[in-house]
Amino acid sequence: MNKLSKWLTLLAFLSPLLGWLAERRYRQMPKLDNRKDYDQNRWYLSLVEETAKPSPKNLPSVSIIVPARNEAANLQQLLPSLCAVRYPGNLELIVVDDNSVDETAVIAQRHGAQVLSLDGLPQGWLGKPHACHRAAEIATGEWLLFTDADTIHTQEGLASAVCYLLENQLDGLSCHLHHKTNGLLDSLALTTAFAGLFAGLSKQHASLNGQYILIRRDVYEASGGFAAVRNQPLEDLAFGHLLHQQGYRVPMLRGEDIAEVAMYKSNRQLWQGMMRIGAGSLRWSGIGSLMTALFITALMTPLLTWRMVRQRRLPRRWLYLTWGTAVAGAWPWSQRFDLRWRALFTPFGALFVQLSAMWGLVNRLLGRGVRWKGRIV
Numbered sequence: 001m002n003k004l005s006k007w008l009t010l011l012a013f014l015s016p017l018l019g020w021l022a023e024r025r026y027r028q029m030p031k032l033d034n035r036k037d038y039d040q041n042r043w044y045l046s047l048v049e050e051t052a053k054p055s056p057k058n059l060p061s062v063s064i065i066v067p068a069r070n071e072a073a074n075l076q077q078l079l080p081s082l083c084a085v086r087y088p089g090n091l092e093l094i095v096v097d098d099n100s101v102d103e104t105a106v107i108a109q110r111h112g113a114q115v116l117s118l119d120g121l122p123q124g125w126l127g128k129p130h131a132c133h134r135a136a137e138i139a140t141g142e143w144l145l146f147t148d149a150d151t152i153h154t155q156e157g158l159a160s161a162v163c164y165l166l167e168n169q170l171d172g173l174s175c176h177l178h179h180k181t182n183g184l185l186d187s188l189a190l191t192t193a194f195a196g197l198f199a200g201l202s203k204q205h206a207s208l209n210g211q212y213i214l215i216r217r218d219v220y221e222a223s224g225g226f227a228a229v230r231n232q233p234l235e236d237l238a239f240g241h242l243l244h245q246q247g248y249r250v251p252m253l254r255g256e257d258i259a260e261v262a263m264y265k266s267n268r269q270l271w272q273g274m275m276r277i278g279a280g281s282l283r284w285s286g287i288g289s290l291m292t293a294l295f296i297t298a299l300m301t302p303l304l305t306w307r308m309v310r311q312r313r314l315p316r317r318w319l320y321l322t323w324g325t326a327v328a329g330a331w332p333w334s335q336r337f338d339l340r341w342r343a344l345f346t347p348f349g350a351l352f353v354q355l356s357a358m359w360g361l362v363n364r365l366l367g368r369g370v371r372w373k374g375r376i377v
Contacts, residue, residue: 060141091158094139
């Protein structure tokens with residue numbers, strides 16, 4: 001066995017340590033619950049008292065903004081959940097039809113949303129930042145909630161989020177949502193991707209999740225908003241970095257109880273999504289991206305051990321040891337994505353993430369960009 005192969009094989013034994021670190025960092029994020037945290041909270045008590053009134057105006061007004069490009073199918077699940085939101089304050093719902101060729105606008109209008117239809121994309125802008133920017137220009141709410149079309153919200157989630165902001169005197173917040181997956185490969189890839197992400201995070205890392213960003217309108221405008229990150233493929237990470245630099249308090253919370261998201265509908269979309277995230281996140285993750293890459297590589301190394309065992313360059317017990325430690329490293333996230341016994345296939349998920357991220361990075365370096373939702377980003 002050559003030295004490089006030996007070190008790569010031994011790398012698998014770092015998996016449990018890095019997995020523990022990822023889980024610890026995830027658990028350190030505050031959790032945003034539905035109602036539970038507000039039983040003795042004066043804002044929530046007011047919410048309960050005011051809910052039965054015809055025109056309750058206890059909490060600040062909120063504009064919910066949904067950027068949507070060919071999202072007719074997703075909107076049929078998202079919009080009923082938003083229409084059912086219980087919020088003691090004024091709400092407006094804006095769906096941005098971003099040059100769609102399906103029935104995105106029709107579905108949005110059917111559910112009573114205000115539809116902003118865009119025609120073309122200005123030079124120097126990417127699609128989602130432009131859609132969010134244009135909607136913010138016409139929104140009237142004191143707070144802005146940017147949420148993706150592939151999410152589904154609980155009835156009390158928005159009120160819980162606003163109460164949390166007011167109680168903690170924050171400028172905004174973003175949430176990591178509960179993930180629904182589409183098949184084995186989707187679950188495996190997201191398990192390793194998120195485990196790797198949290199292994200590389202630090203307390204000082206500024207991060208937003210574009211699936212759920214709630215921010216004060218005056219803070220959004222003063223910061224420059226999405227116009228300031230108009231050409232960034234990962235606009236949420238770029239916007240989070242901008243807000244952090246300007247000194248605003250917009251933390252990331254665990255929001256699995258307030259909304260869920262189904263990110264990818266097919267393996268092709270999963271591949272493109274992993275390419276986009278892998279190629280773009282290095283810029284905003286700093287040195288943490290090295291820890292992320294190390295962890296995902298460690299989860300993948302049992303496949304190298306498997307090859308070496310087949311070539312009789314290693315005894316079979318090495319395969320059991322490295323494979324077991326890799327699965328143990330990703331185990332908390334495997335259970336979060338409901339893999340159960342299928343967590344044994346974790347190294348294949350890590351290989352998929354690694355290959356897609358590297359291919360995305362190569363395309364970015366060659367100036368070809370990454371295709372996402374029919375556009376090059």
